[in-house]
Structure formats: structure tokens, C-alpha cells
Amino acid sequence: MSVTERGxxxxxxxxxxxxxxxxxxxxxxxxxxQAMVWRYLRALGAERxxxxxxxxxxxxxxxxxxxxQISDAATAGYLRRVAHNLLxxxxxxxxxxxxxxxxxxxxxxxxxxxxFDGGExxxxxLTDCFSQLTERARAALKLRFDQGASRxxxxxALGVGEHGAKNIMQRAKSILxxxxxxxxxxxESHTK
Amino acid sequence: MQDDKTSExxxxxxxxxxxxxxxxxxxxxxxxxxxxxEQNAAINGIPGVGSQASVVQRSSATPRVxxxxxxxxxxxxxxFVGWKWGLTxxxxxxxxxxQDKIVSxxxxxxxxxxxxKQFTEKQPTSSANPETIAAPFDLDSEIASLxxxxxIQPTKDxxxxxxAEVVAEIDRRMSELWTSVEVVPSxxxxxxxxxxxISQTLTGQDxxxxxxxxxxxxxxxxxxxxxxxxxxxxxxxxxxxxxQKLVQLWLGRSxxxxxxxxxxxxxxxxxxxxxxxNLVVAELIGGxxxxxxxxxxFLGMLAGGENHRLVDCIGNNFMxxxxxxxxxxxxxxxxxxxxxxxxxxxxxxxxVKGVEAKGPGQLVTDRQLELFxxxxxxxxxxxxxxxPNGALQQAFARLPNGQDWTSLSTKLPRTSLAxxxxxxxxxxxxVVNTTWHLVFGRPLIPLVSNVDxxxxxxRRQLLDFLxxxxxxADHDLSQLVSWMVxxxxxxxxxxxxxxxxxxxxxxxxxxxRQMADxxxxxxxxxxxxxxxxxxxxxxxNYVVTWRSNSKPKSMLAQPAxxxxxxxxxxxxxxxxxxxxxxxxxxxxxxxxxxxxxxxRIIKAEKLTWVERVQHVVGLSSMGLANDxxxxxxxxxxxxxxxxxxxxxxDLMWAVRALQL
Numbered sequence: 001m002s003v004t005e006r007g008x009x010x011x012x013x014x015x016x017x018x019x020x021x022x023x024x025x026x027x028x029x030x031x032x033x034q035a036m037v038w039r040y041l042r043a044l045g046a047e048r049x050x051x052x053x054x055x056x057x058x059x060x061x062x063x064x065x066x067x068x069q070i071s072d073a074a075t076a077g078y079l080r081r082v083a084h085n086l087l088x089x090x091x092x093x094x095x096x097x098x099x100x101x102x103x104x105x106x107x108x109x110x111x112x113x114x115x116f117d118g119g120e121x122x123x124x125x126l127t128d129c130f131s132q133l134t135e136r137a138r139a140a141l142k143l144r145f146d147q148g149a150s151r152x153x154x155x156x157a158l159g160v161g162e163h164g165a166k167n168i169m170q171r172a173k174s175i176l177x178x179x180x181x182x183x184x185x186x187x188e189s190h191t192k
Numbered sequence: 193m194q195d196d197k198t199s200e201x202x203x204x205x206x207x208x209x210x211x212x213x214x215x216x217x218x219x220x221x222x223x224x225x226x227x228x229x230e231q232n233a234a235i236n237g238i239p240g241v242g243s244q245a246s247v248v249q250r251s252s253a254t255p256r257v258x259x260x261x262x263x264x265x266x267x268x269x270x271x272f273v274g275w276k277w278g279l280t281x282x283x284x285x286x287x288x289x290x291q292d293k294i295v296s297x298x299x300x301x302x303x304x305x306x307x308x309k310q311f312t313e314k315q316p317t318s319s320a321n322p323e324t325i326a327a328p329f330d331l332d333s334e335i336a337s338l339x340x341x342x343x344i345q346p347t348k349d350x351x352x353x354x355x356a357e358v359v360a361e362i363d364r365r366m367s368e369l370w371t372s373v374e375v376v377p378s379x380x381x382x383x384x385x386x387x388x389x390i391s392q393t394l395t396g397q398d399x400x401x402x403x404x405x406x407x408x409x410x411x412x413x414x415x416x417x418x419x420x421x422x423x424x425x426x427x428x429x430x431x432x433x434x435x436q437k438l439v440q441l442w443l444g445r446s447x448x449x450x451x452x453x454x455x456x457x458x459x460x461x462x463x464x465x466x467x468x469x470n471l472v473v474a475e476l477i478g479g480x481x482x483x484x485x486x487x488x489x490f491l492g493m494l495a496g497g498e499n500h501r502l503v504d505c506i507g508n509n510f511m512x513x514x515x516x517x518x519x520x521x522x523x524x525x526x527x528x529x530x531x532x533x534x535x536x537x538x539x540x541x542x543x544v545k546g547v548e549a550k551g552p553g554q555l556v557t558d559r560q561l562e563l564f565x566x567x568x569x570x571x572x573x574x575x576x577x578x579x580p581n582g583a584l585q586q587a588f589a590r591l592p593n594g595q596d597w598t599s600l601s602t603k604l605p606r607t608s609l610a611x612x613x614x615x616x617x618x619x620x621x622x623v624v625n626t627t628w629h630l631v632f633g634r635p636l637i638p639l640v641s642n643v644d645x646x647x648x649x650x651r652r653q654l655l656d657f658l659x660x661x662x663x664x665a666d667h668d669l670s671q672l673v674s675w676m677v678x679x680x681x682x683x684x685x686x687x688x689x690x691x692x693x694x695x696x697x698x699x700x701x702x703x704x705r706q707m708a709d710x711x712x713x714x715x716x717x718x719x720x721x722x723x724x725x726x727x728x729x730x731x732x733n734y735v736v737t738w739r740s741n742s743k744p745k746s747m748l749a750q751p752a753x754x755x756x757x758x759x760x761x762x763x764x765x766x767x768x769x770x771x772x773x774x775x776x777x778x779x780x781x782x783x784x785x786x787x788x789x790x791x792r793i794i795k796a797e798k799l800t801w802v803e804r805v806q807h808v809v810g811l812s813s814m815g816l817a818n819d820x821x822x823x824x825x826x827x828x829x830x831x832x833x834x835x836x837x838x839x840x841x842d843l844m845w846a847v848r849a850l851q852l
Contacts, residue, residue: 023224030220038216043205047466050666052219059223060230093355093665109198119206126210145204145211148465177203 036118037083058083129179137172358661362679369650370713377713381685383408383415395429425670435459437630442509451552455489468667470614478610481558491556495549503540510613512622514639521580538577538587543605560604620659631676633717640811643789646710686715731846732824790840808843
């Protein structure tokens with residue numbers, strides 16, 4: 001069942017007439033950019049459900065106001081700004097802060113990792129680099145990110161001390177970052 | 193530094209996506225549906241939900257006269273919308289002919305195009321002549337036109353209000369309550385005292401002198417409440433403290449056993465993850481059973497026998513309903529649950545049938561998959577219960593709204609129950625009520641409304657308001673607590689009276705003080721650390737001791753102005769009475785509602801003494817009376833020479849003193 005923020009069931013709604021030009025255009029825009037917007041919101045710290053909701057709201061904001069596209073990259077940047085502001089507004093309402101309210105910092109960092117394809121290439125490269133880690137390093141990262149395990153639990157699982165667990169994870173991430181940066185740079189130079 | 197942190201955060205999110213395998217979902221249909229709804233609402237004035245036909249087919253089937261009326265209404269609506277928000281040409285007004293074909297705005301040249309096929313890819317350059325380059329969309333003005341956090345002016349009853357507005361609304365409604373019952377609230381606590389109280393309530397810890405110095409401006413006598421509260425609810429101490437308090441309330445225990453500690457830690461971890469509170473509760477009741485799972489820890493503490501304790505806990509804490517009474521009869525004052533409420537209670541029992549626990553800390557057994565597997569040869573699982581007239585009736589696993597548990601498409605009945613509860617308005621009310629209880633010392637509204645009726649309607653309305661705000665704040669428990677703690681009601685100073693003052697009070701003064709307590713106008717009551725059962729037991733012991741003491745034997749039933757001889761109270765018992773502000777010493781101070789409640793219990797001929805005791809104990813959030821409490825209640829009956837009404841009034845005092 002797909003649900004909105006308020007738990008409204010959106011399944012079973014009337015079949016949309018997808019054969020109109022407007023709807024096709026909108027659907028194509030969404031198809032091109034939705035993964036990027038969602039990932040961006042997750043990177044900003046939005047929970048999954050919230051990322052779903054704000055991705056929807058981002059596109060609705062765009063659709064409501066006619067705009068002139070210059071390029072996909074510019075549209076993507078604009079979508080990220082809208083998404084960023086929606087999340088900031090939401091967090092302010094909650095009396096909470098996100099890591100950076102400065103959209104420029106976020107944009108720079110995002111472009112570094114995700115480039116202009118919404119992060120697809122970065123993920124492919126990351127998958128490759130991840131497979132090259134040692135089994136123990138992979139296990140540590142899985143426990144940390146998949147199960148939300150504490151450092152203590154990770155240390156127990158790996159049979160090391162807490163300090164050791166911390167080192168393993170730091171080294172694993174450092175290796176991953178170097179690998180990803182190198183491969184992305186190589187890919188960029190190949191495409192130029 | 194900021195850039196490094198941001199970069200790290202983005203990288204982590206990519207690693208998380210890889211490791212969990214949880215990438216972006218396809219939201220295309222959902223976004224298009226939402227957009228379509230907006231279009232339909234704008235044109236027709238009604239939400240376009242629920243129609244089985246496609247938009248085009250529905251339009252073509254609409255009678256002409258309705259189309260004309262719809263077009264007129266749409267024009268009026270659009271005119272109003274345009275005037276209100278200054279929209280220009282967002283939606284072209286459709287002609288009747290257009291309305292027959294399509295219910296969506298006609299595309300404009302500048303409408304979104306999803307792919308670069310339709311638009312020439314242009315890279316913005318800085319050196320070109322500005323007259324020849326098409327002006328790009330103005331990012332800053334577009335973003336500036338998004339609603340800013342402080343510019344929204346919510347209406348009095350609007351949901352999704354900002355924290356300051358919510359707090360102001362709490363204060364306004366409490367002020368109305370106090371006016372309606374003619375009490376004057378105590379003055380606001382001095383800043384240092386208030387700061388410590390806030391810290392204690394939120395984290396269970398005192399502030400150091402250094403921390404106080406940073407928060408309190410001594411010269412202006414002002415407290416930086418906002419910083420204090422924000423820092424406190426963001427801390428781990430808050431998560432741990434509140435997890436402990438909630439577990440103590442749910443289980444009626446001290447929270448000190450290993451199994452309870454494990455549950456507390458697991459809850460605190462969910463809070464740290466900022467998981468929505470309704471989803472946490474759904475996990476408690478309906479989650480996966482495994483050694484380390486939250487559901488195992490929670491169910492392990494409560495399941496067993498026919499699972500009455502589990503159902504009572506769920507009803508009291510997550511449905512805002514005192515369900516224990518419905519085990520034996522319909523609850524006349526309950527508005528929430530529909531139909532024959534006795535069968536509703538037993539349906540809840542059926543929904544958790546098959547969940548068995550051998551004890552805290554041990555793995556719960558869940559046989560629901562096996563019991564409820566669809567099988568034409570097996571009877572549908574049910575439970576039997578006895579009606580007041582002695583006849584037996586069957587109850588099936590139905591949700592509180594009467595629907596079968598399978599209607600929510602889950603694998604297990606308890607998962608259906610968990611989902612239903614976590615999505616319901618009563619869950620929101622239940623969380624608000626228990627949170628208020630933990631902040632102010634008593635629930636905002638009683639689950640049994642016969643007895644605690646002071647300003648009840650105002651309190652109900654405040655409960656509904658806060659429940660709506662809690663829901664719209666994504667079920668953020670820390671936010672809910674923050675609102676309450678930031679209110680003027682919380683800041684009210686508790687005025688204690690000395691023994692001498694109490695002895696000198698006349699009836700009117702005592703009644704005024706009692707009203708102020710009941711209306712939350714006399715400061716916050718500190719909830720003792722001991723579990724409810726122990727505190728009730730202590731109160732009962734005081735009462736029994738008092739009654740057994742020959743002098744003064746009947747102090748509990750005497751008004752304040754006594755002769756000198758009777759004013760001499762046994763010191764220990766006097767202290768016990770003083771801690772409840774003294775009014776309970778005066779049996780005549782039992783309110784009309786309390787006496788009426790006891791009268792009703794006495795008149796119910798079918799009730800045994802044990803069940804009568806249970807009905808009084810059930811006024812607290814404690815749930816069922818254990819053997820020790822029943823034993824003490826019998827002692828009271830003996831002290832009163834078999835006079836059940838007097839004994840029950842004494843028991844009523846012991847229960848009410850838990851809350852005051």
C-alpha cells in the first residue's frame with residue numbers, strides 16, 4: 001500500500017490518463033530527477049518516509065509554477081534547492097536543525113559525489129569498491145549502516161575491542177572514499 | 193570543516209543505500225495522483241478521490257447541467273484563488289467543451305518538459321549579451337516565494353502549528369479552564385527553580401551551577417527556556433529518562449530488572465534514531481519476534497495467561513481507553529469504542545491469541561501464523577466470554593472498528609492491531625494523555641470519566657488539539673514533551689501548605705485548594721519513583737493504620753475545624769495525609785462525583801467485593817489490583833465493620849492520593 005504522510009491510501013485511485021502531452025511531460029521530468037531528489041533528501045538526513053513526502057512536494061511545487069528549462073543540470077539544481085528548503089522549513093517547524101542549512105555547501109558536496117546523474121554512477125563505482133574491501137571491513141560497515149549496530153555490538157561481532165571496531169570502520173570508509181574518487185575521476189577523463 | 197562534515201554525510205548516505213539495498217522508490221504514480229487531485233479540487237471544488245472511472249470517462253459521463261454548474265463553480269473558485277494569491281494564468285478556464293474531454297490545465301509553452309529532447313540544451317555563459325540569452329528561472333525569487341517558517345499565521349484550530357503557537361494555545365486553553373472553574377493559578381516559579389524542574393522532567397538530572405549561570409540572566413530574572421529545552425530533548429539523557437518513565441508507566445514496575453532495562457535501552461535507541469513514535473509502538477506490538485527485538489522485550493513483560501495484562505496495557509496507554517472494565521460489562525461512559533464493548537474487549541484478546549511468554553527476558557512464542565493460517569478445515573480462532581446474564585458468547589479477531597484483522601493485509605492479527613492503533617486518532621490522544629501524566633503528575637483526562645470531572649470539557653478539547661499537533665509533527669514525542677514543558681502551566685509554582693495552615697483551613701479553603709489541584713493550577717506534582725502498585729500499597733497501609741489507631745479514629749471523616757483534642761494527630765499518619773495536601777483527611781471532602789461513583793458500585797449487586805475493589809483501583813492507571821492490595825482492602829473493610837461504602841471511600845482516598 002502506498003501512503004502519504006498522513007497515512008492516506010493512494011492505491012486504488014482512478015487510473016490516470018497518461019496519454020496527454022502534459023502528463024507525459026511531467027512523468028518524464030519525474031522519471032529523470034526523482035531518484036536524485038530522494039537521495040539528496042536522504043543525504044540531508046530525512047527519514048525514508050519523509051524523503052518520500054518531500055520528494056512528492058518538491059515536484060508538486062515545480063509543476064504548479066511554469067518555468068523555463070535551460071538544461072537538465074540546471075533543473076536538477078533547482079529541484080535540489082526546492083527540496084533543501086522544504087526540509088529546512090520542516091525541521092524549523094519541528095524546532096530541529098539539519099547539518100547544514102547552507103544550500104551552497106550542500107550543493108558543492110553533492111556535486112562532488114553524485115555528479116550530474118543523481119548518484120547512479122557513484123553507486124556503481126561504490127559497489128565495485130565495496131567488493132574490494134576485506135570481509136571484516138564489509139561486515140563492519142553492514143552492521144553499522146544496515147542494522148544500526150552500536151560500536152560495542154560491532155566490536156563483539158568482529159571479536160575486537162571497541163577501539164578496534166572504530167579503526168576498522170574508519171579505515172574501510174577511507175579506502176572506499178579514495179577508491180570512489182579515483183574511479184570517478186578516471187571515468188570523467190574518459191568521457192571528455 | 194563544515195564542508196568536510198557535509199561531504200561525509202553525503203558519502204555515508206550512499207554507503208547506506210548500497211549496504212541496505214534500499215534505493216529510491218518509484219514515486220511517479222504517487223506524484224501524478226497528488227497532482228491530479230489538486231487539479232480536480234481546483235476545478236471541481238471537490239477532491240477527485242474514489243472514482244473508479246478514469247478522469248476522461250467520468251467527465252464524458254457527467255450530465256450537461258452538472259457540467260455547467262461545475263464550470264460556474266470552478267470559475268468562481270478560480271477567481272477567488274486568483275485574487276487571494278495573485279496567481280496569473282496558472283490554469284486556463286476550461287470551456288464546457290474542454291471540460292468534456294479533459295480535466296486538466298491546457299499546457300502552456302513554458303510548462304515543464306521532462307526531457308531535453310523538447311528543449312535545446314543550453315549551457316549558461318557569463319559573457320554573452322544578456323539581451324540574447326533567455327533569462328533563466330529566477331532561483332532566488334522562486335525560493336523566496338516558498339513559505340518561510342515565520343510567515344505563516346495559523347488559525348486558532350489549524351493543525352501543523354509552530355512550537356510557539358502550540359505553547360500559546362496550551363496556555364490560552366488552560367486559562368479558559370481556570371476561569372471556568374474559578375481558580376486562580378499559582379504564580380510562576382523563579383527562573384532557577386523552573387530551570388531545575390525542566391531539567392529534572394526532561395532528563396532526570398539537575399543542572400550544574402555553571403549550566404544555570406549560562407541559562408539564567410540573574411539581573412533580568414529571565415530564563416533561556418528555549419535553549420534549555422532544545423538541548424535537553426536532543427540529549428541521550430532525555431531518551432533514556434523518558435524511556436524509563438514510559439516503561440515504568442506501561443508495566444507498573446520499577447524498571448530495574450534486567451529485562452526492563454533491556455526494553456528501556458531499546459526504546460531509547462529508537463528515540464535516538466528519531467523514529468516516529470507511532471511506528472515505535474507498532475513495532476512494540478506487531479514487530480518481529482526474535483531474541484533482541486523490541487517486540488520480544490515488550491511482549492515478554494506482559495503476555496501470559498489469556499493476555500489480559502497485555503490488552504489492559506495496550507488499551508490504557510495506546511488507545512486511551514480503560515478496557516479492563518469491559519472484560520465483564522459494557523462501559524457506559526466510553527465514547528471511543530463502538531458497539532458492544534464487552535465483545536470489543538474480547539476481540540482484542542482474540543487478536544493477541546497465540547502470543548505466549550514464559551517470563552521476562554525469555555523468548556516469546558508466537559503461534560499466530562499457525563493458528564490463523566487460512567484453512568477451510570480448521571475453525572476460525574475465537575475466544576469465549578461470559579455475558580453479565582451468564583450466557584456464553586464468542587469473539588473473533590476483529591479490530592476495534594469492527595473490521596476483520598485480515599482487512600489490513602498483514603500476516604498476523606497482532607500486526608494488524610499494531611497498524612490500526614498506530615494510525616488511529618485515539619493513539620495520538622493516548623500518547624498526549626500519558627505524556628501529560630508524566631510531565632504534570634496526572635493524566636490530562638481520566639480514562640474513567642465519572643470521578644475526575646473538573647473542567648473536563650476544556651481538558652478534552654486541549655487533548656484533541658495536542659493530539660492533532662502531535663500527529664502533524666510526525667509523531668515526534670520530544671516535540672510533544674517540549675510543548676508541555678514550555679507552557680505557563682508547567683511553570684506554575686507548587687504551593688505547599690504547612691501542617692498548621694492545613695489544620696486552620698476551613699471547608700471553603702480546602703475545597704478551593706482541591707479544585708486548583710484538579711485543574712492543574714497549583715503546579716506540577718512530582719511522580720514518585722516507586723511504581724504505582726507500591727505507592728498504592730503504602731497509601732492503603734497509612735489508611736489502615738489510621739483507622740486502627742484509637743485516637744483520632746475518624747479523622748479521615750472530620751472537617752478541618754476540630755476541637756483541640758482531636759487536632760492532635762499521630763505524627764506518622766499526619767505526614768502521610770499532609771503529602772496529599774491535607775484535604776483527604778476530610779472524608780466530607782470526597783467530591784459529589786466520587787461519592788456517586790462509590791454508590792453505583794455498591795448498588796451493582798452482581799459485583800463481588802473483589803470486583804468492587806477493582807473498580808476503584810481501576811480509576812488509577814494501574815490496571816488490575818494485585819493480591820496485596822486486595823488483602824489491604826479487606827483489612828479496611830474489617831476496620832469499618834463490614835461497611836462497604838465507607839471502606840471503598842477510604843480506598844478511593846488511597847487511589848486519589850496517588851495523583852495528588
